[in-house]
Amino acid sequence: MKRFLNLLGIAILSGSLTLGAYKLFLEPEPVKIAEEKPIPQYVSTTPATYTVSNSSKSTANLSADFTTAAEKTVNAVVHVKQYGIQRTPRNLMDFLRNDGVQQKRIRGAGSGVIFTEDGYIVTNNHVIDGATELEVTLNNNKSYKAEVIGTSRQADIAVLKIEADAKLSYIPFGDSNSAKIGEWVLAIGNPFNLTSTVTAGIISAKSRDLDEFDANTQSFIQTDAAINPGNSGGALINTKGELIGINTAITSQTGSYVGYAFAVPSNNVRKIVNDIIEYGDVQKAIIGISGHAVNPRAKENYDITESQGVVIAQVESGSGAEEAGLKEGDLIKGIDGLPIKKFADLSGYVNSKSPNDIINITISRHGNESIIPVKLKKYESYQIKDIGVEVVNPSKDELKRQNLDHGVKINRALTKRMTRYNLEGIIITEIDRVKVKSVADVKKIIESKHPDEDISVTLIDGNGEKREFVFQ
The missing domain is CATH 2.40.10.120 (Thrombin, subunit H)
Known part of the structure; x- marks a missing residue:
C-alpha cells in the first residue's frame, strides 16, 4: 500500500512538471481579439433631407425624401x-x-x-x-x-x-x-x-x-x-x-x-x-466680344499662364466691351463672382441678363488681375422668314472692311436650303431697292409688304461685288 502511494505521488509530480514546462516554454501566446466598433455613419442634411433608422445603432439606413x-x-x-x-x-x-x-x-x-x-x-x-x-x-x-x-x-x-x-x-x-x-x-x-x-x-x-x-x-x-x-x-x-x-x-x-x-x-x-x-x-444682351477657350497658341501670344477661362479674340467696335476697355488677349476668369471656365459658362450667364445691365468681369491681362464693369447692349436681330435668313446689325469694322457705310449682316440661315449657300457674314445693303441701315429698317420694310409680294435683296458677295436676288 505504501509502495502504491509512493508511485501515485511520483506520477502526479511528473505530470505537474511536464504541464508546467509546456506552459512555460512551448505553448504559443494567446491571440487577443479586440471589440469591433461600428464604422461611423455621416448624415448630410443638404441638399436633400435624410432620415436615419433607429432600428440599429451600428447600421444607419439612409433614404432621400422627395415627397x-x-x-x-x-x-x-x-x-x-x-x-x-x-x-x-x-x-x-x-x-x-x-x-x-x-x-x-x-x-x-x-x-x-x-x-x-x-x-x-x-x-x-x-x-x-x-x-x-x-x-x-x-x-x-x-x-x-x-x-x-x-x-x-x-x-x-x-x-x-x-x-x-x-x-x-x-x-x-x-x-x-x-x-x-x-x-x-x-x-x-x-x-x-x-x-x-x-x-x-x-x-x-x-x-x-x-x-x-x-x-x-x-x-x-x-x-x-x-x-x-x-x-x-x-x-x-x-x-x-x-x-x-x-x-x-x-x-x-x-x-x-x-x-x-x-x-x-x-x-x-x-x-x-x-x-x-x-x-x-x-431682349438679348451682349458683351460685344468673340472668344474661345485657352489653348497653347493663346498662352504663347498673350502671356497666359492659366488653363481655364475665355480668351477674347475680338472686341466689336461700339460695344460695351470696347467702351469698358476690354482688349484682345484678355482672359475672362469670372463674372459677378462666378467662375468662368469655358465659353458656355460665359454665354449661359450673359443670356440671363438684359440690355443695359452692368456686369463685373474679372480679367487677367499679362498676369495682372482686375475687375472691369461692362454695360451690356441689346443684340438686335430679325428673321426674314420668306427668304430663310436671320440678319443682325454689323459692326463699324465689318462695314469698313467692305468700304460700306450701311447694311445689315446675315447672321445665320433658317432653312436647310439656305444653309447650302454659306451666307453667314454677307452684307445686305438694300431690300426692294431701299437702303437698309439697321435691323429696324429691315423689319419695317418686310412687315409693310403683302405676303404674296416678291422680295428683292441686294447684297455684297465674298468678292465685294454687288448682286441682286429676287425671292418669290
Missing part, C-alpha cells in the same frame, strides 16, 4: 397636346384634288410648367411648333385651350396662356446659378403620355453646350434623372420645390433615356418668359 417637393409641384406640371387639321380623302377623286374630310388629330404631346397662378405656362418651342390648336390638361384632368404668347426658337422656349376659373398651382423659379453638381433633383412630366410622372436623379454637370443647339450660345444643366419623349417642356426641380430648369433634350441612340438629359437653366428661362410677356420677344 414634399413632389407634392408641392406635381399639380403645376401640365400635359400639352398639339393638334393639327388633316384632310382624309374618301375616294380617289378626293385624293387627286387634295380634298376630303377634315379631321383634327394629335400631332405631338409634351409637358409644360405653370409659373403664375393666372395661367402662364412655359414649355419647349418644339412641343408647340406648327400647331393649329393647343390643349393643356392639368393634373386634375381639367383641359383648357391654350394661346401661344410668344416663342424663342433659339432657346427652344415658348410661353402659353390658359384662362382658368380659379387660381392655379404654380412652381416658383429657383436660382440655377446656385445649383451644384451632385445635388438631388426631380424631373416631372408626361413621358409616353404617362401623366404626372416623377423621376429622381442628380445634377451631373452644368454649362453643357450641345452642337445641335448652337454650341457656345446655349448652356444646359445635365442630369441623370430619367427623361423620355413627352418629358420635353417639363420641370426640373430641386428638393425645395423650386424650378431650376426646363427639360429639353436627351442624348440617346434609341430616342429614349440612357442616362443623359439636359435642361435649360431657370435663370435663362425666367428672363426669356419675362421678355416675351413684357415685350413680345426676347
Whole structure:
C-alpha cells in the first residue's frame, strides 16, 4: 500500500512538471481579439433631407425624401397636346384634288410648367411648333385651350396662356446659378403620355453646350434623372420645390433615356418668359466680344499662364466691351463672382441678363488681375422668314472692311436650303431697292409688304461685288 502511494505521488509530480514546462516554454501566446466598433455613419442634411433608422445603432439606413417637393409641384406640371387639321380623302377623286374630310388629330404631346397662378405656362418651342390648336390638361384632368404668347426658337422656349376659373398651382423659379453638381433633383412630366410622372436623379454637370443647339450660345444643366419623349417642356426641380430648369433634350441612340438629359437653366428661362410677356420677344444682351477657350497658341501670344477661362479674340467696335476697355488677349476668369471656365459658362450667364445691365468681369491681362464693369447692349436681330435668313446689325469694322457705310449682316440661315449657300457674314445693303441701315429698317420694310409680294435683296458677295436676288 505504501509502495502504491509512493508511485501515485511520483506520477502526479511528473505530470505537474511536464504541464508546467509546456506552459512555460512551448505553448504559443494567446491571440487577443479586440471589440469591433461600428464604422461611423455621416448624415448630410443638404441638399436633400435624410432620415436615419433607429432600428440599429451600428447600421444607419439612409433614404432621400422627395415627397414634399413632389407634392408641392406635381399639380403645376401640365400635359400639352398639339393638334393639327388633316384632310382624309374618301375616294380617289378626293385624293387627286387634295380634298376630303377634315379631321383634327394629335400631332405631338409634351409637358409644360405653370409659373403664375393666372395661367402662364412655359414649355419647349418644339412641343408647340406648327400647331393649329393647343390643349393643356392639368393634373386634375381639367383641359383648357391654350394661346401661344410668344416663342424663342433659339432657346427652344415658348410661353402659353390658359384662362382658368380659379387660381392655379404654380412652381416658383429657383436660382440655377446656385445649383451644384451632385445635388438631388426631380424631373416631372408626361413621358409616353404617362401623366404626372416623377423621376429622381442628380445634377451631373452644368454649362453643357450641345452642337445641335448652337454650341457656345446655349448652356444646359445635365442630369441623370430619367427623361423620355413627352418629358420635353417639363420641370426640373430641386428638393425645395423650386424650378431650376426646363427639360429639353436627351442624348440617346434609341430616342429614349440612357442616362443623359439636359435642361435649360431657370435663370435663362425666367428672363426669356419675362421678355416675351413684357415685350413680345426676347431682349438679348451682349458683351460685344468673340472668344474661345485657352489653348497653347493663346498662352504663347498673350502671356497666359492659366488653363481655364475665355480668351477674347475680338472686341466689336461700339460695344460695351470696347467702351469698358476690354482688349484682345484678355482672359475672362469670372463674372459677378462666378467662375468662368469655358465659353458656355460665359454665354449661359450673359443670356440671363438684359440690355443695359452692368456686369463685373474679372480679367487677367499679362498676369495682372482686375475687375472691369461692362454695360451690356441689346443684340438686335430679325428673321426674314420668306427668304430663310436671320440678319443682325454689323459692326463699324465689318462695314469698313467692305468700304460700306450701311447694311445689315446675315447672321445665320433658317432653312436647310439656305444653309447650302454659306451666307453667314454677307452684307445686305438694300431690300426692294431701299437702303437698309439697321435691323429696324429691315423689319419695317418686310412687315409693310403683302405676303404674296416678291422680295428683292441686294447684297455684297465674298468678292465685294454687288448682286441682286429676287425671292418669290
